[in-house]
Amino acid sequence: MTTGVATLPTTSTAPTTRQVWTRTRGIVLAVVLVLAGAVAIAVIRSDTRHGDLDPRSADQSGSRAVAELLADRGVDTRVVTTLAEARAAAGRDTTLLVAVPDLLTPHQQTQLRASTARSGGRTVLVAAGSPSVERLAPGVTADPATSLRSTLAPHCTLTAARRAGSADTGGIRYTTTHLDADSCYPSQRLATLLRVPAASGGGDTVVLGAPDILLNDRLDEQGNASLALQLLGSRPHLVWYLPSLSDATATDTGDQKSLFDLLPSGWLWGTLQLFIAAALAAFWRARRLGPLVPEKLPVAIRASETVEGRARLYRKASARDRAATALRSTARTRLAPLVGVPVSQAHAPEALLPALSAHLHGDGQALHALLFGPPPGDDAALIALTDQLDALEREVRRP
Numbered sequence: 585m586t587t588g589v590a591t592l593p594t595t596s597t598a599p600t601t602r603q604v605w606t607r608t609r610g611i612v613l614a615v616v617l618v619l620a621g622a623v624a625i626a627v628i629r630s631d632t633r634h635g636d637l638d639p640r641s642a643d644q645s646g647s648r649a650v651a652e653l654l655a656d657r658g659v660d661t662r663v664v665t666t667l668a669e670a671r672a673a674a675g676r677d678t679t680l681l682v683a684v685p686d687l688l689t690p691h692q693q694t695q696l697r698a699s700t701a702r703s704g705g706r707t708v709l710v711a712a713g714s715p716s717v718e719r720l721a722p723g724v725t726a727d728p729a730t731s732l733r734s735t736l737a738p739h740c741t742l743t744a745a746r747r748a749g750s751a752d753t754g755g756i757r758y759t760t761t762h763l764d765a766d767s768c769y770p771s772q773r774l775a776t777l778l779r780v781p782a783a784s785g786g787g788d789t790v791v792l793g794a795p796d797i798l799l800n801d802r803l804d805e806q807g808n809a810s811l812a813l814q815l816l817g818s819r820p821h822l823v824w825y826l827p828s829l830s831d832a833t834a835t836d837t838g839d840q841k842s843l844f845d846l847l848p849s850g851w852l853w854g855t856l857q858l859f860i861a862a863a864l865a866a867f868w869r870a871r872r873l874g875p876l877v878p879e880k881l882p883v884a885i886r887a888s889e890t891v892e893g894r895a896r897l898y899r900k901a902s903a904r905d906r907a908a909t910a911l912r913s914t915a916r917t918r919l920a921p922l923v924g925v926p927v928s929q930a931h932a933p934e935a936l937l938p939a940l941s942a943h944l945h946g947d948g949q950a951l952h953a954l955l956f957g958p959p960p961g962d963d964a965a966l967i968a969l970t971d972q973l974d975a976l977e978r979e980v981r982r983p
Contacts, residue, residue, distance in 0.1 A: 611865055618861070622854075637683040637710065637795055639663060639824050644801040650812050651824075653803075659817045665828035667692050673823040676704035676787070679816055680823045683795075685712040685720055687827040693719040695833070704785040706818055710795045711755055721780055721789045724765075727757040731771035734796060735806055740768035742779055744814035748807035753777050755794025769793075790815055904966050905959035912955055915973045919955075922980050944979060951976075 635641055639651035639661050651661045664670050667688075674680055680700060682688075688696065697720050700707045709717060714726035734754035738745035745751075745768040757774035760767065767775035776793035792815075797808040816822050898907045913931065920930035923943045929935040933956050941948045954976065960966040 610868070614861060614865065618858070635826065637798060638826060642800065644799065646800050647798045647824075649800045649803045650798055650809070650816065651822075653809065653813055654817050654822060657813065657817055659820060659822050661822045661824055663824045663826060665826050666831045667695060667833045670696060670823065670825040671699040673821075674699045674703040674705055674707075675821075676785075677819050678703075678821040678823055679706040679708060679819045680825060681708040681710065681816065682712075682720070682825045682827075683710055684827055685709050685716040688716065689833075690715075690719065692827075692831075692833055696720065697722075700787070700789070701782065702785045702787075704782075704787045706787060706815075707789045708815060709789065709791045710798070711793060712791055713756060717758070717791060721778075721791055723761045724778060724780060724791055725759050727759065727774050729757070730755055731757055731774075731776055731793065733771055734794065736769040736771055736776060738768050739770055740766050740775075742766040742768050742777075744811060745769065745777065747814065748811035751807045751811045752796040752802055752805060753793055753811075754796070755792075757793060758791055899963075904961075904963070908959045908966060908969055911970060911973055915977060916955055918977060919980055940980070 636645040637647050639647045640663065642648045654661060662673070664673060670680060670682075682696070685693070693716055707720070709720055712720060712726065714728075717724050717726050731754040734752045735750055736753050737750050738748070740746075745766075751769065753769040753776040754771060755776055757771055757776055758767075758778050759774060760778055760780060762780050764781055766779040768777040768779070769775065778791040780789045780791070782788055796802045797812045803809050803812065895907070898904070916930045916936060917927060919940065920927055920936055923936075923939040925936050925939050933952060936955070937948050937951050940946070940951050944951075954969075954972055960969055
């Protein structure tokens with residue numbers, strides 16, 4: 585069997601490596617260019633765009649510097665983006681900083697206040713406007729007019745403010761009904777920094793009118809660094825709460841927006857460009873317009889040629905296991921009707937082998953190894969298996 589197959593000329597119609605490369609090099613080049621452009625844009629944007637007041641950001645508007653200074657003093661900083669994480673983090677040994685309180689919905693503000701009121705820790709509200717400050721720090725009111733000056737003197741008895749001295753506070757100004765509150769850094773007699781002690785539990789709430797003392801580019805000016813470290817470093821743990829759209833507790837504000845409204849414009853334009861490129865590639869690879877036309881084969885291929893072609897493929901791939909499986913399966917299918925076994929059970933050893941043993945009065949184990957055994961280890965064993973299957977079929981057919 586294998587001798588005749590080995591001498592036949594190759595008739596493979598599979599495309600060569602060079603043909604495949606010629607057909608696909610345009611698509612590969614386009615994909616590489618798109619990926620390279622995407623990586624370049626991502627690198628550029630990653631170096632230039634970061635979140636404001638983010639302790640992981642080294643931008644001018646980030647707060648990485650203060651986080652590193654706090655780490656040097658043994659205060660660990662953890663960033664959270666959901667209300668559930670912020671509420672769970674509130675505790676006696678934790679300072680919870682709310683970066684943008686005005687982004688929280690009224691329901692979120694109420695829930696956050698319920699968790700921090702008696703936690704015993706410190707809550708720092710950065711530039712909280714009205715009415716967010718009224719929910720997060722009851723008894724404190726934000727003045728509509730902001731401070732015109734950013735560098736102010738403390739003018740209060742709060743130890744942290746007196747040690748820091750003048751700082752870039754300014755921003756929103758506050759009034760309070762709490763008699764025991766510390767009103768610091770006044771601008772036109774209204775405080776831009778308030779510390780309100782909690783009614784119970786030993787905690788407090790600090791309301792900061794502007795984020796300047798936390799920013800990287802302002803931290804080394806005036807007493808900003810000293811004030812920031814004292815306000816945020818009074819507890820061993822600092823939880824930095826950055827409200828996020830991924831928070832499931834955010835309620836609908838009544839402004840219905842679709843998914844496309846929430847996606848940045850860059851993603852929409854990029855998707856459109858990719859769609860146009862895919863359409864052009866499909867048009868280029870189509871090669872013809874109109875429906876497919878069926879054609880008859882020019883010649884009839886003999887069954888023997890098909891068998892020889894498949895045998896060549898098996899030999900080229902060293903697929904002796906597949907060849908042996910095909911030979912055994914065909915032999916079992918032909919043997920089963922000869923010994924009274926239905927074709928549907930021809931491949932079940934428990935049905936075929938007893939019938940063959942009874943017909944031939946032979947060894948059942950030898951028949952099992954021949955019809956259901958492991959694949960041959962080399963070409964010689966495959967040829968021997970073929971001869972044995974032929975001999976078995978002749979023996980069964982013999983009267």
